[in-house]
Amino acid sequence: MILKGFKEKSIKKQLNTFLNQPRDGFDNKKVESLGIILNADETIGFELLKSIGETINVRPNNIKVVAFTQESSEKTFSWNDCFNPKDFDWKGQIVNPEMDLFLKKEFDLLISYYTHDVLELKYMTAFSKAKLKVGVFESDPRLNDLIIKTNTKDVEIFKSELYKYLKVLNKLSNE
Numbered sequence: 001m002i003l004k005g006f007k008e009k010s011i012k013k014q015l016n017t018f019l020n021q022p023r024d025g026f027d028n029k030k031v032e033s034l035g036i037i038l039n040a041d042e043t044i045g046f047e048l049l050k051s052i053g054e055t056i057n058v059r060p061n062n063i064k065v066v067a068f069t070q071e072s073s074e075k076t077f078s079w080n081d082c083f084n085p086k087d088f089d090w091k092g093q094i095v096n097p098e099m100d101l102f103l104k105k106e107f108d109l110l111i112s113y114y115t116h117d118v119l120e121l122k123y124m125t126a127f128s129k130a131k132l133k134v135g136v137f138e139s140d141p142r143l144n145d146l147i148i149k150t151n152t153k154d155v156e157i158f159k160s161e162l163y164k165y166l167k168v169l170n171k172l173s174n175e
Contacts (some may be wrong), residue, residue: 006090006091007085007088007089007090007091007092008119009092010090010091010092011088011092011119011120011123012119013092014092014123015119015122015123015126018126018127019126019140019142019143020142027131028170028171029108029131029171030108030171030172030173031056031057031058031108031109031132031166031171031172031173032058032059032062032108032173033058033062033063033064033105033106033107033108033109034052034053034056034058034062034063034064034107034108034109034110034111035063035064035065035066035102035105035107035109035110035111035128035130036049036050036052036063036064036065036066036110036111036113037066037068037110037111037112037113037114037121037124037125037128038065038066038067038068038112038113038114039067039068039069039113039114039115039116039118039121039152040067040068040069040082041068041069041070041116042114042115042116042152048155048156049065049111049113049155050063050065051155051159052111052155052158052159052162055159055160055162055163056109056162056163056166056172057172057173058109064081064102064105064107065081066081066082066083066098066099066102066124067081067082067083068082068083068084068114068118068120068121068124069082069083069084070084070085070118071084081098081099081102083096083098083099083120083124084120085120087099087120088120088123092123099124102124102128103124103127103128103129104129105129106129106130106131107128107129107130107131108130108131108132108171109130109131109132109133109134109166109171110125110128110130110132110133110134111134111135111162112124112125112133112134112135112136112137112143112144113135113136113152113158114135114136114137114152115136115137115151115152117137117139121137122137122140122143125137125143125144126142126143132145132146132169132171133145133146134146134147134148134162134165135147135148136148136149136150136152136158146165148161148162148165
């Protein structure tokens, strides 16, 4: 119990320190790689989320999806990777090598598809090296560059709005 408190406090401290630093500027690179972070406890369809890549012309081999679940045993989904609170040590550091690789990959676009205020999800979003971050979570606007306010069950609405914004920002390839 005490270690859980240390872990939570450490993650919050790292998160606030990181989010208070200025981010790099905007670049004009087209979206060719896509990372998706989602909460498996609140998302309804993995295939619907993967179809976002098709909508914005990202090849399936350039899409990486990680799912978070509160349960300590990983759910048997078809996610690329799954993580939970036990993948963080008491100092708030990631101990799961797959999650560490996900954070180090420089995606052109990161989609944070969750609405619940979960510390581990916020950590993954904040520390991702993605060039453009889009999400539906709006409690902390410092996490994402663009927030599309939709219900997580309305994937089609999210896809159409994302497409519109990426088109305006000239981030779509083959356009």
